[in-house]
Amino acid sequence: MTGARARRGLVLVLAAALTIASLVPVLRIRFGTDVLQLMPRESGAVDAFETYLERFGSLDTLYVFVEAPSDGAIADYRDYVDALADGFRALPDVTRVDTGRLDASRDWAYLTDRQLLLLDDAGFAEALARMTPERVPAQVARTRELLALPAPGVKAMAQRDPLGWFELTSARLQGAAGVLRIDPSSTDGYVTPDGRAQLLVVHPTQPPFDTAYARLLIADVAGAEARVRAKFAPQWADEDLSPPRTDVAGGHRTAIETESLMRGEAASNTLWSMVGVLALLYLAFRNAWLVLFGTLPILLGTLVTLALHQVAGVQLSAAATGASAMLFGLGDDGLVLLFVAYRDRLARGLSPIDAVRDLGGIGVSVLLGAVTTAATFLGLSFMSFPSLQQLGIVVGVGMLLTVFFTLTVLVAGLPGRAWVERSRDLSMPGLGPWVDRHRREILALAIAISLPLGWGLTKLHVDPRVERLRPVTAGLALETEITERFGLARDVYLVLSRGAALEPLLEAHEALDGRLGTTEGLAHVGPTVVLPSQTVQAARRSQLVATPDERAVADAVDAAGDAQGFVAGTFTPFRERLGRVLDPAQALTLDGLQGHGLGDIVGRFVRRDGPDYLVATYATAATPAALSALHTAIAPDARLTLTGLPMVNAALGARFPRELAAGIGAGALVVLFLIWLEFRKVGPTLLALIPTICGIIWGLGALGWAGVVLDLFSVFAILMFLGIGVDYGIHLLHPTLDGHAGISETLSLVGPALLLAGGTTIVGFGALVWSAYGPLHSLGLVSVATITSALLASVLVLPAVVLARGRTP
Numbered sequence: 001m002t003g004a005r006a007r008r009g010l011v012l013v014l015a016a017a018l019t020i021a022s023l024v025p026v027l028r029i030r031f032g033t034d035v036l037q038l039m040p041r042e043s044g045a046v047d048a049f050e051t052y053l054e055r056f057g058s059l060d061t062l063y064v065f066v067e068a069p070s071d072g073a074i075a076d077y078r079d080y081v082d083a084l085a086d087g088f089r090a091l092p093d094v095t096r097v098d099t100g101r102l103d104a105s106r107d108w109a110y111l112t113d114r115q116l117l118l119l120d121d122a123g124f125a126e127a128l129a130r131m132t133p134e135r136v137p138a139q140v141a142r143t144r145e146l147l148a149l150p151a152p153g154v155k156a157m158a159q160r161d162p163l164g165w166f167e168l169t170s171a172r173l174q175g176a177a178g179v180l181r182i183d184p185s186s187t188d189g190y191v192t193p194d195g196r197a198q199l200l201v202v203h204p205t206q207p208p209f210d211t212a213y214a215r216l217l218i219a220d221v222a223g224a225e226a227r228v229r230a231k232f233a234p235q236w237a238d239e240d241l242s243p244p245r246t247d248v249a250g251g252h253r254t255a256i257e258t259e260s261l262m263r264g265e266a267a268s269n270t271l272w273s274m275v276g277v278l279a280l281l282y283l284a285f286r287n288a289w290l291v292l293f294g295t296l297p298i299l300l301g302t303l304v305t306l307a308l309h310q311v312a313g314v315q316l317s318a319a320a321t322g323a324s325a326m327l328f329g330l331g332d333d334g335l336v337l338l339f340v341a342y343r344d345r346l347a348r349g350l351s352p353i354d355a356v357r358d359l360g361g362i363g364v365s366v367l368l369g370a371v372t373t374a375a376t377f378l379g380l381s382f383m384s385f386p387s388l389q390q391l392g393i394v395v396g397v398g399m400l401l402t403v404f405f406t407l408t409v410l411v412a413g414l415p416g417r418a419w420v421e422r423s424r425d426l427s428m429p430g431l432g433p434w435v436d437r438h439r440r441e442i443l444a445l446a447i448a449i450s451l452p453l454g455w456g457l458t459k460l461h462v463d464p465r466v467e468r469l470r471p472v473t474a475g476l477a478l479e480t481e482i483t484e485r486f487g488l489a490r491d492v493y494l495v496l497s498r499g500a501a502l503e504p505l506l507e508a509h510e511a512l513d514g515r516l517g518t519t520e521g522l523a524h525v526g527p528t529v530v531l532p533s534q535t536v537q538a539a540r541r542s543q544l545v546a547t548p549d550e551r552a553v554a555d556a557v558d559a560a561g562d563a564q565g566f567v568a569g570t571f572t573p574f575r576e577r578l579g580r581v582l583d584p585a586q587a588l589t590l591d592g593l594q595g596h597g598l599g600d601i602v603g604r605f606v607r608r609d610g611p612d613y614l615v616a617t618y619a620t621a622a623t624p625a626a627l628s629a630l631h632t633a634i635a636p637d638a639r640l641t642l643t644g645l646p647m648v649n650a651a652l653g654a655r656f657p658r659e660l661a662a663g664i665g666a667g668a669l670v671v672l673f674l675i676w677l678e679f680r681k682v683g684p685t686l687l688a689l690i691p692t693i694c695g696i697i698w699g700l701g702a703l704g705w706a707g708v709v710l711d712l713f714s715v716f717a718i719l720m721f722l723g724i725g726v727d728y729g730i731h732l733l734h735p736t737l738d739g740h741a742g743i744s745e746t747l748s749l750v751g752p753a754l755l756l757a758g759g760t761t762i763v764g765f766g767a768l769v770w771s772a773y774g775p776l777h778s779l780g781l782v783s784v785a786t787i788t789s790a791l792l793a794s795v796l797v798l799p800a801v802v803l804a805r806g807r808t809p
Contacts, residue, residue, distance in 0.1 A: 005356045008412035015300060015409045022303035025310035062202040062221065062250040064088070065482055069242040074191060074198045077244050080232045081189075081198055084246075087224035088202050093217050098201035098600065100189035107596035112160075113580040114588050115169045117532055117540050123168045124540060130163045131553050139163045140560035159573045162557050165581075192485045199486060203600070208251035211259045217252055249478040257473035261772060262316070266324060269767050269776070270302075273325035276763035277332055284426060284756050289415045290339065297410050298331035301402030305394055316390065323394040329764015330373060330395075330724065331402035333757040334366035335410060337731060340426055340753040346417050347425075356411055363407055365734040368678050369727035370403035375670045376723030380716065382666070387469070388716055395720075426752040432744030432799070439800035446694070446797045453701030460704040464652040468711040469775050493627075493644040495526075495617040495634060502590065502606070505615040506533035508637050512617060515633040521626035526617035527605035530598070531588055544584045554578055652712065664719055671726050678734070688729030690798045695725045695790030703785055714778035721786045724761065728754055728794035733802075743802045751795045758791035 004011050066081055068074045074081070085097045111118070116127055130139050143162045146154055157166065190199035202221070206213050225246055236243055274295070281290045302324050309316065316323075341362040345355035377399065380392025435442065470476065495512060497505045509526040510533055516524050528536065547553075554575040561570055580586070593602040607614045621627035634640045675685045696718065703710075731754060735746045765787065768780025 002353070002357050004408040004412045005353055005414070011408055011412035015296065015405070015412075019296075019300060019303060022300075022307040025307040026303055029306055029310045029316065060204065060207045060251060062204055062217070062248060062252055063479070063482060064200040064202055064221070064225075065197060065245075065247045065249060065478065066200070067197040067245040067247075069244065070196075072241065072244075073195045074244075075188075075195065076241060080228065080244065081200065083228045083231065084225060085200055087228050088200065088221065091220050091224060093205050093213075093220060094202055095205055096203045096600065098203070100191075100199070100201070106598055106601075108598075109577075110592060110596035110598065111530070111588075112166070113577060114586050115165055116544070116581060117537050117586065117588055118169050118529060119540075120528075124543070127163075127165055127168055128543070128547060130165070131548055131556075133556055136163070136553075136556045137560040137563065140557060140564055140566075144564050144566070156573075159570055160577065162561070162571050162574055190486065197485055199482065202250075204252065208255040211255050214252040214255045218248060218256060221248060247478055249475050249482060253475035254473060254479075257475050258471050261471050261473060265771055265773055265776070266316075269771060270324035270328070272770075273328040273764045273767040276767065277328050277760045280756070280760050280763055281332070281336070285339070290335070293413050294335050294339070294410070295328070295332065296413070297335065297402050297405035298328055300405045300409065301331060301398045302327050304401050305398040308397070309394065314390070316394070323391060323398065325764050325767045326395050327398045327402060327764075329761040329767075330399060331406070332760045333369060333727060333731075334403055334406040336753050336757040336760070337362055337366055337750070338406065338410065339414075340749070342414055343425070344427070344749065352414065352416060356414065359411075361734065364678065365731050366406065367403055368674060368734075369730050370399050370406075372671050372674050372726055372730070373723035374399040374403075375674065376720055379666060379670070379719060385712065385716075388713065392720075426756065427749050428752050429748050431751050431795070432742075432746070432748040435747060435796060435799050436744050436803050439803045442796050442800040443804060446793070446800075450694070450697050453698050453705070456701030456704035457697065458704065460700060460708075460710060462710045462712075462715055464712055465649045469713070471773050491620065491644070491646045493619045493621060493630060493642060493646060495619065496641050496643060497615050497637075497639045498609070498612050499639065500612055502613045502615075503533055503535075505613055505639070506531065507535060508639055509615055509617050510536060512633055512637070512640060515636075516619070516630070519626055519629045521622035522619060522629055523622075524617060524619040524630075527602070527615055529605075530602050531590060531593065531606060534587075537587055541584045541586070544582055547582055550578045550582050553582075664722065668722060671722055675726065675730065678730070684733050687798065687802065688726055688733055690801060691728045691790040691794040692722060692725035694793035694797055695721060695786040698789035698793070699786035700782070702789075703782065708778075708781065710782065711775055711778050713775035714782040717779045717782040718786070721783065721790075724783075724787060725790035728758065728790055729798055731757075732794055732798060736802075743799050747795065747799045751799075754794055755791065758787060758794075762787055762791070 064084065066074065066077065066084070068077055081099075085099050088094050088097045116124060119127055129135055140162050142164065143158045147158055188198075190201070191197070204217050206217075208214050229243065229246070233243070235241075278291050278295060281294065282288070305323075305327075306316075338359060341359055342355050345358050346352070350358060374396040377392045378396035381389045381396075495509070497508055499505050506527055510528050513524065513526050513528060516522060532540075554571070557571050557574060558568075562568070590602060590606060593599060605616050607616075619630055621630055631642065634642050672685060672689075675688050676682075679685050679688070700718070732743075732746060732750055735750060736743055762784055765780050765783035768776045769784060771777045771780060
């Protein structure tokens, strides 16, 4: 510190240059919107779910939601919806638009001509039975009854399928809850059960994590919708129809809104934290120097940390948007303690350089406190949550840089005697004696409140679901509405397998389908609904060889049609395609499906991942017994991995207590070791932990009694608090180690500085309490409660314990 003071001009010039150099990359800093950053690493179910999200493109889809007015039906706007689909298809950044209806973009005939291969054993047997002379008349009579229905397309369907084979295959193609319906005969598309809303599924050319691309895509989609709306506006006016509501959801909108939220959060958290901290410092000291210069080390530490991340190409997550606010709350502790000690030395008559030279002990205390805080934050880098890892690294590195700049730049810029003498004296000569006189009452009260607040710890509830870590945006709210309106299941389980050969994987999923059977409360659908294994297809083809002659079947259908009064030639389309349906040489292949425009359909179940294939089965379990049956069915095959958001939440719930315990244990050991290195005594090392222990019991106990529900971030805030709370004990005990000052005298001098430093920390973290990002809000709440409790314990309980022992630490 003396060297920095002696070369103050050079230090300040270098600091100014570093500030300017850091601004350039900081202004270009980017925020990551990848939801995978919310997931932990190295967990079977979690890793499998990430693979599904990445490879099956669930994050890449854009949903265009069209809703008729409350007194209308979406059918009144069918031409508008069709025009929207055509307009979106014309966009350069759109590869395909799925309306859910039969259209020219897919060759459904490839599937319908092979529809018998898609049936399960019971369905295939029923399809064969309907070709027998005994069953044909009844099926044709039933077809005549269907023609009485007003639904469009029924006539064409009856001509192509008088035996009702589509009826047998449609249930297989519908899929399970949570998978969008697949129905070649659909004429309505993806329409809500109440008939008021319709969904268009748009497939862009790129994933949503490049927000520049996402903005361009959303702008193009909005422009296309505006052009179509303008075209139909006169028609709606003539027909007295109110315009429909059209909105967009999906990963691209979420990426844009998340980035906007994070930028706003980063700015607002930093601004309010800085304003609150500076205001508190000025009110305490009434010295403009602290406002104009004192926060430069914190700004430098923050700017350099963010600049390093930008230069390294790291995108900040939503969690890291609170880092600046935390650094402002944490980084000024050294400023306050050094300034108070510096003022005290000048008041004793020392020159500025001699005063700085005499600050060595305080400098060590400041350094040790910053290192312990940084160590606990950096400890988060060993967690399996990428967003927490990043938050820990940003704050930990920022703290180390801030303390370095505090001990160099701040010391170099400490003002002369005239400026310091105009500042307010923070010492409270009566504080130490007052605590000494009331030490017994303080300790009795501390014990009295610790008992009920300790019981409050048992009332804390933790919700580890990953959904609580996602930002709340309008786009995500619309996704929730779409899920509810279209009757999609929320809790979908996924069974994934990976291998170099496709056939063994398809057979494994068919075996799983057989084991699951018709388990009550369990809906499931696998790849066999669109791509049965070659083994199953071969079995079906062998049975087709024994079927009646196609001409005989067609003649029987025509005869039954004549008997029912059908016009001659009505079933000619059926006769024309019957040979293809009964062809014993037919086959379904992955390449064939993809080549006939059905790649997105089979892509819900089968994807390539480099040299491997990934195969998925979807399931929903309505009861614990159904879920248990799903686990039991998967167990015999090690190639199958059960995942999905419910499994991810279960994995989080199971692993985070272990990670928290390991993190707290490791953090506590590191903190204890660092304190012992400085104190070299067991007694003061343990005494320094008293504020931390009280902070956990009092702060978290109060939250428990208040019924606060914690998420994963707020729980890991406890680990961060280990390094923060112990600083107060270090700063109070360190000046007493040489025996020149007692705890009472030290408390009168250092206690007010601790209260101010703690107050600024509370203000810094308090800015997060009003954060719109839920995890930062809960992190701020836990931090404020624990830090406030630790601060009170440091100036009351800790000195009372030392005084009650009757000797210095």
